[in-house]
Amino acid sequence: MPRVVLLGSSPSPDIAPGQVAPPAALTLPALPGCPTVIGKLHGQIASIDPSPVTIVRSGDATFYRGLPGQLVTTSDLAGDLRAVADAIEHSTENLLFLPTNSLIHDELIYQITKSKRGALALITKEPREEDENGDTVVADVPIDEALPEIGDRRLEGLPVRVRARKSRVISVGSAFHAVTRPNSVILGPLHLHHKHAATLADACRELADMAHLLGPDDDLVQLLVLCLVRRGVSVGVRGRRDLFFRRISDPVQAAEAVAEMSTFNEDRARLNNxxxxxxxxxxxxxxxxxxxxxxxxxxxxxxxxxxxxxxxxxxxxxxxxxxxxxxxxxxxxxxxxxxxxxxxxxxxxxxxxxxxxxxxxxxxxxxxxxxxxxxxxxxxxxxxxxxxxxxxxxxxxxxxxxxxxxxxxxxxxxxxxxxxxxPSPLPSVPLSVSPDxxxxxxxxxxxxxxxxxxxxxxxxxxxxxxxxxxxxxxxxxxxxxxxxxxxxxxxxxxxxxxxxxxxxxxxxxxxxxxxxxxxxxxxxxx
The missing domain is CATH 1.20.120.1760 (CDP-alcohol phosphotransferase transmembrane (TM) domain)
Structure with a gap:
């Protein structure tokens, strides 16, 4: 069974005006028992890891106390990265990283954790641009000639700073790291084989020392994948397919997500899988x-x-x-x-x-x-x-x-x-280098x-x-x-x-x- 690390300190979700509690503490009235987002997530992962590590900002710690597992508080993004490194560096079990504001099907958690790849991330790609005839618009500049960029487009509330192909993440960016023609975002769940835990821990500490170069839009899970890719670890990708995943930032999103989730037939997806x-x-x-x-x-x-x-x-x-x-x-x-x-x-x-x-x-x-x-x-x-x-x-x-x-x-x-x-090793690039x-x-x-x-x-x-x-x-x-x-x-x-x-x-x-x-x-x- 994997070791679960819940990330409640990701800077990506925008807190709605007047909202005091973090997104993970939002209630889901449409679900039986009116659970909070984090309470539901803990119930889902209890059979995987009854004592997960939860990393949150100090100001939000009150909303996580009393929940099972170890609570680690931090004050900034550098602290988040160092806390992740401390939690995983000696792990002898596979790891599952999940944002605490995740609304996700049980079957999707199972499908991700059963992966035999060294690393696997849930992604979604930008829709391909089409012209008035429905044909895919081809970029004027071939990708081999395109220049790396700091993506400012957003998809599902996250900055588009990932370049992914059909089966693998090619490059990941941040406010400092530029990516050639980004086309995706890392949604949240990340599964990692324990043999790469020390590599990720070392890279997290190095990136923590560079945290002053990162920005408020940089998502913690995306930064973890950045560390892995820059260290030559192959990160496979999968989409949601016939299952559901959303990050929730406010009560309106919570209500919309629960309504959308109810339209999915999880049992049928489980049967097909x-x-x-x-x-x-x-x-x-x-x-x-x-x-x-x-x-x-x-x-x-x-x-x-x-x-x-x-x-x-x-x-x-x-x-x-x-x-x-x-x-x-x-x-x-x-x-x-x-x-x-x-x-x-x-x-x-x-x-x-x-x-x-x-x-x-x-x-x-x-x-x-x-x-x-x-x-x-x-x-x-x-x-x-x-x-x-x-x-x-x-x-x-x-x-x-x-x-x-x-x-x-x-x-x-x-x-x-x-x-x-x-396997044939993948190339690595220093985290201190901006373009990919x-x-x-x-x-x-x-x-x-x-x-x-x-x-x-x-x-x-x-x-x-x-x-x-x-x-x-x-x-x-x-x-x-x-x-x-x-x-x-x-x-x-x-x-x-x-x-x-x-x-x-x-x-x-x-x-x-x-x-x-x-x-x-x-x-x-x-």
Whole structure:
């Protein structure tokens, strides 16, 4: 579980005239129990960290006393940065930074904290400017020629001083640090792996010594990301998508935010997030379209992922027994049962993600018995072929089993080797340097160095081809993932016989193995 640091001292929110209490102390009358913003936030993070660190300005400390955790008071922005450094420098747990005036869905907190990236920030980008025809307006000056600037535009009450691409923050600015063509703001939640805690603490102390160069509009969370990016830490980005987050500054914003939040279906978003995003074509369009609803039904009735796994195993064994009859009716029944065995194989993982019930035993059962179901079905098909007079297909069954076993070994070995490979380091730039020109130049040089060479060029071209849906799904299917394998067994066995089924499995499996092995060799040599 991450260590939570609540930031109540960010200078960004504007206090409304006559408002004495800080935004975090505003009440939310439309919600049950009429909680304060900070009270609701504490309730949400209690299961993550029951004793968070809260950093606030001395004048606001009264409104935070009595809340769980450690309260740290400061007098200025330099004190805020030093307090953050003191709170995190020796952390052995991942960290979650949240402004105290955040109104946020539980599911969004969960999605951010489960990230395996070194750092992840919630952002929103400026809408792209369009002309009267609806076409995106292209800037007169290419970004490579644009000059760094101190952004004065505002988005959701925050200065636009962040340059972000699709997956990563490129540069962050402040009243002193200039950014080339900023296009985003850091909304608030920031998740950080503990291995970067000391780096951030050191950078915060350095920036604290420069606090006289910063301005009243500089947001504390944005400054933390500035420290990380300038120290060469990769900060990934994600948007709100189908979930809600707002910072609240006054009672009017609080009422508007609660009303807007009520229009979001958090449970539906949680259910959608229970489905893996990288599934194959068959799983995406013929299973996950409805399996998520089975998962929610099962979770609400107390079924555990392991119990669902046992259902999947039982269906797989029943399918093998049907195949072993060798009769046409048995082959059709086996095809139907193996399809639903795969459906429940998907459901067990979706139940785990929806109900947030994870365990080593469940992961082991799921991985092990996927292979068991597949191989017991091979045996059932081979027995059925002998019974029905199709002939001896045990050799084909052993070849199909060998192809899949070798593929699984190669997948495991490549994954293990890839995890040991250290990531390419990002460039760093001193905090004392105002423009981000040097940072952008170093990133371009890094990009050019990585893209040189014939193999890398081919991989880049193949990667870009994936933006076309036909190519994307073709690449997913050619590797013959488990969904396509179970679909092939179900369909071919129901329509033909065991011999044809094994020939399809061997041929498609061999093509997928060659494709995967070629790609991995190219990536290893690039």
């Amino acid at each position: 229970a489905v893996k995003g990288a599934d194959g074509f068959f799983t995406t369009y013929f299973v996950s379209t409805y399996s998520r609803f089975i998962a929610r039904w099962a979770a609400r009735r107390g079924l555990t992922p392991n119990q669902v796994t046992l259902i999947s195993i039982a269906l797989g064994v029943a399918a093998a027994l049907c195949f072993a009859t060798g009769q046409r009716a048995g082959m059709i029944a086996g095809g139907v049962l193996i399809y639903f065995a795969f459906v429940f194989d998907c459901v067990d993982g979706q139940v785990a993600r929806y109900a947030r019930k994870f365990g080593v035993l469940g992961a082991w059962l799921d991985a092990t018995f996927d292979r068991f179901k597949e191989y017991v079905v091979f045996a059932g098909l081979a027995v059925g072929a002998a019974v029905s007079g199709v002939g001896d297909v045990w050799v084909l069954a052993l070849i199909a089993l060998s192809v899949q076993s070798i593929r699984h070994l190669l997948d495991f070995a490549y994954g293990a080797a890839n995890r040991r490979k250290p 020109t040097g940072l952008r130049q170093a990133l371009e040089e890094r990009k050019m160095a990585r893209n040189t060479g014939g193999i890398r060029s081919l991989l880049k071209m193949w990667g870009k081809a994936g933006k076309y849906r036909t190519v994307h799904w073709a690449r997913k299917m050619i590797v013959f993932p488990i969904g396509e394998r179970f679909a092939a067994i179900a369909i071919v066995s129901a329509l033909f016989d065991a011999r044809v089924t094994f020939l399809v499995l061997i041929t498609w499996g061999a093509v997928g193995a060659v494709y995967s092995l070629t790609g991995r060799l190219m990536r290893s040599l690039a």
